[in-house]
Amino acid sequence: MATNRTKQVSTLRVGRLFATPGRRPPNYGATVRIDNGVIVGVKTAGRIDDVRSGRHLVAMPALANAHDHGRGLHHVAFGAKDQQFELWRPALYAHPPVDPYLNAALAYGRLARAGVGSVMHVHSSILVHRLIDDAEAICRAARDVGIRLAFVVPLRDKQSLGHADDEELIALHDPRDHDTIRQTWLYDFPPPDEYMQLVKEIARRVEGPTISVQYGPNSPQACTDALLERIAASAAADGRRVTTHFLETRVQRQWADATYPQGFVKHLDQLGVLSERFTGAHGVWLRPDDVDLLAERGAQIAVNTSSNLRLRSGIAPVAQYIKSGMRFSFGIDSFSFDDDDDAFREMRVGHWLHSLNQSDAPLATEKLFEGWHRNAFYAVNNSDDYGEVKAGAPADLVVLDYDAMAYDIIEGMAEELDIILTRAGNRYIDRVIVAGREIVRGGKVLGIDMDAVEKEVLAQARAAGDDMRQLKPVLDRSTATLDEFYRSGKHAAQ
Template sequence: MTDHQRTITCAHVIGPDGPMAGAQSIAISDGRIASIASATDTAGEKLLALPALVNAHDHGRAIRTSSIGADAKPLESWIHYLALFPSVDAYLAAAMAFANSALGGAGTVMNHYTRTQGLTDLPTEVAKVARAARDVGVRAGFAVSMKDRNPLVYGSSEPILAALPPELRPEIETRFIRAPLSPQDYMTLVDEVASATDGPNFNVQYGPNGVQWCSDALLQAIAEASARTGRRVHMHLLETKYQRLWADANYPDGVVRMLDEIGLLSPRLTLAHCVWARQDEFELLAERGVTISINTSSNLHLHSGLAPMAEMRKAGCQLAIGIDSKALDDDDDSLRELRLSHLLHAGSGFDLTATRHQALQSAVGNGRFSVSNITDAGVLRAGAGADLLLLDWAAVDNDSLRDDIDPINLLFSRASASHIRELIVAGRSIVKDRRVMGIDYPAVRREILAQMRAGMASNSKLSAALAAIDHVIVAYHCLDGCC
């Protein structure tokens, strides 16, 4: 449902060309912005309106990974700890994850679904995820996870298993070593998921986990299916230095060039991270119209490095921003993520790679396209979809020393999720005064935690096995004495 007709008076509105002059009234009608005009009555609450933000890369986790001890580890070790999450109700888990993104200011959210609950077949499970997205009110992208090699390390699993204590090896084998689907079965699965769930605000995509986890045959099948159907592809690439080393050893002519040769590089592709990609690779990605989702906080937490955004921009890459289920404060604050990414990568001195307004436009416009295939750039103007974020301007500018302060500077200096008054998507108010309007958030959280706690009780052997495999994985990656 939409708030069919409504007028919102704002002290400041950030439009396509930057902050508009003076107070503005935004008229919403049937899910779209009918008009934006100078306000005559400004006696009400002081608000700052900007486009609803986008979480362009995420995994839909209901509970923070640090709560299960998955923290302070590089990705190659950290990723196995996700198995400690027990299976819970798919609708509740998705509702919790989408609600957290919305509370952080994101009206459009990507879910690369790399861990299923597994309590039903996948199309039935994803139908519950789609219903959760509708109830919360976000626009969602959903990438069906695909992988068929290297379940433990970037290479054979047998030496890793052989190095484990014999009593713990079966636990790791049971949890991680499974026969994968064939490439054609994966394509059929995506078709089945799409038939069950695809819709105007739920965009089903192919979701290869990454080159190191997907065979050439699987990647080729995805490229061909995407070209045939027009369906988008969402994939990790070169997130860590170990992935770079593996890629160079296995694709000496270049892993990005290989992806181009099989037809995977196109405007339909979004690549998460690209921290360890090179300038010539960025130039090829830009030429092919690929979107890169930057995930700054996640890369910091997992010691993956900093994505070279300046080099990406220089090459002409399209950049979006994702939370990756691991924001700076282990929350889903898209405002803080936007600020952190810009300040770390904007440049030095007078040599800036992007203005603050350009950074906002890029994050929203490229993010909406990569997640939802929407090409309207997400800007606030008459005729556009009514996707907007309203901040408490009086709280943001609580010093109130100048009437002519540039609102976009304060947005990038201090705004956070705590300043959000309302998030509107397609004219519908989905968050208001820290309350998620479409679900009973406190009840959902209580039930999810109850199910998690009940499921965690049976994980003591897995915890011991993970501690043991940690040591083996460190040794595997540090044969050159790096550790």
């Protein structure tokens, strides 16, 4: 279903160019020249009318999505409804066996269409025997769509079922379900050595100019200290980045406080996990001293605003991030506001929530764009050279129809950036260019046939309907058991 219709771009002409949105006003009548994936020159005439074609367009660096799972099939489609994270998570066991290439291609196509050029793919399936094949299929999907990708290799070796020993949690479940849980939800974990070999092998097969591999401890609580230490040492040796879910929910915070009374984040630091290569997703429940320590180590947090609302996790303390001078980026986490991966809407929701009137460090537009551009690109691609349209920068650009967004604006009464912040979204995306290749044109994904891919993903998912419906009562019972367990506070009684 790849169409191979993406093509190299040598010149982009737009009426308005935000070379560094939030920092400087737009340039008018801009021509961006591109060669070999890199911007080689930017000329501005000073007047919109000086570009013949593209007068109605506005361009800026393409957005980067610092945390995602590449799920083409939406959660609610297979019964994983929005609710408290710990109760939502078991529903992932019902995810149907959809072809990994198609599932990822669908997700990446949607993100590309939203103006996203770089994606962090945190792989969720831990089926080790399939990991290499899955990684190759997923990275092929990224190449066909034309986005940059970080494939984050899933690593874990404890606490599969929740915040307690697996056996202890199984014992709380309905006896009818013990066999199913043991046979299909639990598996033997490879030792750290084998995991490190796996990361190396996947990297050998998939890495290239637009694709890289990262270490992905699923969450620190799902890894033994031995595994975390190996990850930290391997990342320090080979320079690859480390991405993990990090203090996303209140339950995680309670577990961490009970398990590490001297400080969970400090403990991770002692294991060597925190560094400038570290991206923690969410960080909703970080405390000021945690954030100070992360800032000191040069680590960053990927904020996932809609996901944190949909899974009832809370609102990330972005004001604290700003006060501590910690880097932060933004991600979508396969949980966009309306399940349409509209990255500009995610930007808008984040902007609103993190610049409330009572905030003592409201999120300024400069920081907002720095999060979606420079910091997220760094998290995904491990390169700090992004966020400004200038000669020498990667040629990743998103182009929107400015005149359509500004159809009712009375001249001289509104700043261009405010129009973007208020209205930019999927329906105004005109073109997306990544590494000098045009991957979206006229709002259409060029590299794959999106309609055909979506149709096939849904057909495959529905074909597994009988199995999924059979599992549903087990999942419902498991959710009720976990609800009772977390309500009892036993996860925090060490």
